[in-house]
Amino acid sequence: MRNSVSEALLDSFQRNNTILLNLLRALPEGGLEARAMEGSPSVGEQFAHIQNTRLFWLQQVAPEFAEGLLPLFYQDPDDRSAEGIEPAFEESARAICKAVKHRLEAGQPMEGAHARYDHPVLFLQHMLWHEGYHVGQIKLALKRTGYVMPEVLEEQAIWSLWRTEVW
Template sequence: MNGLDEIKETWHINNQINLYLLNGIEQAHMNDTASSKGRTVGDQFGHINNVRLMWLKESEPELMDTVIRLEKGTTDKKIIIEAFKKSAHAMAKMIEKGFQTNRIKGFKPHPTAFLGYIIAHEAHHRGQIILSLKQSDHMPDKKRLFGLWEWGSRASEMEKE
């Protein structure tokens, strides 16, 4: 595996971590929030997806016809999963092109920093989702929480797709 393949795999593992968390949340808890003014769990996932779309629109707008924008209030896990798979695939193409050209349009300083930025952004919102569930007394089980750190396991899941 070359460096670019490892970079794309890292991106896809991050997406698998998001889906692993989502799959561990009961549909009934998708409206949980950490506070009365906070985003719901569903809206947190929607935000993650839609920030991906924001970057795609800025950097590679031709990929926008392959993705799904999640509207506020979307809680259907099947729709969110479909949107995440499509946006992750489009982002992988954008990241690949960014590493080939050494540029992500609209982002500085370089594609490696962008990858770090976007993964950190998504990890932050995973934390927000877990906080919302915890404060609503719907905390995911410990096995699932520890599984969020098992990136090697998520890589092997990718091979099954």
């Protein structure tokens, strides 16, 4: 059991990041190019959007923690691989956790000149909700191509990070 609610919340964001990376690693060949519908963002563009959203809001409300973090521009050929996306996600997840932890310990909101979250947990929840939405879009895009993650892999890559079942 976690020592505090704040530790559990930060752990939940790290677990969410692990799920995103597990999903990225499980993509079939060509999976980054899959789209839920014609004209909608590709899976690769959605991963880039998640990273860029993390950075945008972190820069707005805790810019000192966003220093040195790089956005993903999926149009760049170097960003068109899991190997280009994964380190960016690792770095931004660490930065978000550091920023939230700092603000929690200082008893300060997450705020900047143009944006404010009354409590650091609200910032973290925004990131989790946003990223969960895109996981659904990514899985829908993959289903459209005929790829359905095998149940055993999905259990290991996604659901087992949240809970343990014993039957």
